[in-house]
Amino acid sequence: MKPTIGRYSTGRLPGAAENEEVNRMLSNEDEILPSSGFAAAVMDAVRREAAAPPPIPFPWKRALPGMIVAGLVFVLAVMAVVAVIVYLPMTSTIPHVSTPPSSLGSLGLHGGIESATAWTVLALLLAFVSVKLSMSLATGRP
């Protein structure tokens, strides 16, 4: 593919007159020839590629339950963190106001260390269950 002045001649480009020198220099790029074994090397690689077994598809069927559980755990953890962030300042700044029972309150968020411990234990338990479930599904063993 010897560079020549093609259909877009210098005159059709912006700043054409000033660009002639650049055009001339960059059009005269040296060409290199492929080395003698190039095509053979490519074909070897292609044959290896063709002979290789197809890639194992990701086991969605097995992984999906674990991923769903993990997602749920994550959502619960985010909700817990948000609830703690929102709720703790309220309890510390207005200690005398009794908070109305809420869904988060009913989950036991208004405790101190006890509730934090409970949440931690719950999170660990859920994480453990999800890991065990994923592993048992992946290995096929109960």
Next chain:
Amino acid sequence: MSASEDQSAVERVLAGDISAFEEIVQRWQKPLINLAYRFCHDRGRAEEMAQEAFLRAYRGLNQWRKDAAFSTWLFALATNLYRSELRRIPARTVSLDEIAEPADTRASDGGLEDQDRNSAVRRAVLNLPSKYREALILFYFHDMDLTAAARSLALPEGTVKARLFRGRELLRSKLPQILAVPRLKEA
């Protein structure tokens, strides 16, 4: 080098005849290696990148929509690969300052030889920001065919044209000495 030969070879490869891919390699090895060479100016690396381009073409052969020429698809694929490879490991270059003020003593008394000046401009192109560099490389590789360059880069022609303009401006600002010197061999 006809489009129907390409299409026929592709169809045979897709039908399971791997050896037909060799026709494609034979036909396009030189352009693909030379395109890679313009991106990196390193022969060994150019061949490695071209080999990877052929492998990717083989893997994605069934994605070629026959509404465009096979060569258009192949060049776009190769360009995309070369651009990512060069982003991953940039080509070895020298700074533009070194190019603008060459140590060659001939520069002070009348200018550099053609070959040196051409070489300095090519090195300067490699030092340009990637979007201008790629536009310039593709434009000159495709024999100054703006449409082909735009297709290879998967960009609108207007964008490529603007990048060419800006790239040339940058070159001129970085190489005032070299581009101002008249050619020695000029009549």
